[in-house]
Amino acid sequence: MPPNTTSLIQPLDQGIIRTAKAHYRTQVMRKMLQAINDGTSIINYAKSIDILKALYMLKRAWFLVSPATIENCFRKAGFPVIDKTSNVNEMQMVLDVSEFGEAIQEEDFEAFVDCDKEAECFGNLTDDEICDSVKLNRQGMADLEEEDEEEAGISYESIPGVSHKDALMHLSMVRKYLEENFTEYNSYYDIEEMIEKNALINRTQSKITDFFK
Incomplete structure (x- = not known):
């Protein structure tokens, strides 16, 4: 409005x-x-x-x-x-x-x-102001990402993903924690089922040549 x-x-x-x-x-x-x-x-x-x-x-x-x-x-x-x-x-x-x-x-x-209750969250900008704001934000984000990568010594692209096996292994640790501290944790099984289904969907068919490598 x-x-x-x-x-x-x-x-x-x-x-x-x-x-x-x-x-x-x-x-x-x-x-x-x-x-x-x-x-x-x-x-x-x-x-x-x-x-x-x-x-x-x-x-x-x-x-x-x-x-x-x-x-x-x-x-x-x-x-x-x-x-x-x-x-x-x-x-x-x-x-x-x-x-x-x-x-x-x-x-x-x-x-x-309510710390930001009085903060203005609306306003009418001109087309030039919108373009300048987008350019400034893009340049600022690029500079920050470059600085973070230089400080960390790694790039985001080099961070490996999490395998289904690792996800289930760590999830078993979560289940142990839930068993020790709670009596009901039905949502755990929903997460476990979600990971298992995703593993089946993304499973690749093995070729006969794979066994000779």
């Missing part, structure tokens, strides 16, 4: 975006505390979160936004809904930060979720 449209009629501004941010930043806080417990500094932890990791966490955060929360936000914005039995305040439940113990208070976590 246009930037001047009041947020009162935009369902995403009624709690959907904030709920996704709360789930996302819960993951950030959880991983940060784990990194600190493992002896990693906050600065090094922050550097370890690249765009790909952020997208993984964002995908998980969006998955955790319940249909009831989305429905409540649409109702709050004035859209008619069929089911009127759900709780309008359900989206506030994601701000339960008891899992962090004394590491952070709920007020501080709410401030963490």
Whole structure:
């Protein structure tokens, strides 16, 4: 919607975006505390979160936004809904930060979720400004990648992929951890089945000449 449209009629501004941010930043806080417990500094932890990791966490955060929360936000914005039995305040439940113990208070976590609330995320750019921005971003990303490769002494292309065998081997270690700490872990078997199916799909037919090499 246009930037001047009041947020009162935009369902995403009624709690959907904030709920996704709360789930996302819960993951950030959880991983940060784990990194600190493992002896990693906050600065090094922050550097370890690249765009790909952020997208993984964002995908998980969006998955955790319940249909009831989305429905409540649409109702709050004035859209008619069929089911009127759900709780309008359900989206506030994601701000339960008891899992962090004394590491952070709920007020501080709410401030963490809303840290970019006033940031402008819209604007009208001219065609020339858009072109200049794209060129600048491309050049900046190319420079950063070149610097990272020089510092690491390797290129991204030289990093080998993970074989099906290695994936299943490490997954068995995850299963052992789940067995020792949890009683239900049905999602583990979904991952195992997904890897096994992928291994069968990508399996190549052996030729008779392969046995004479």
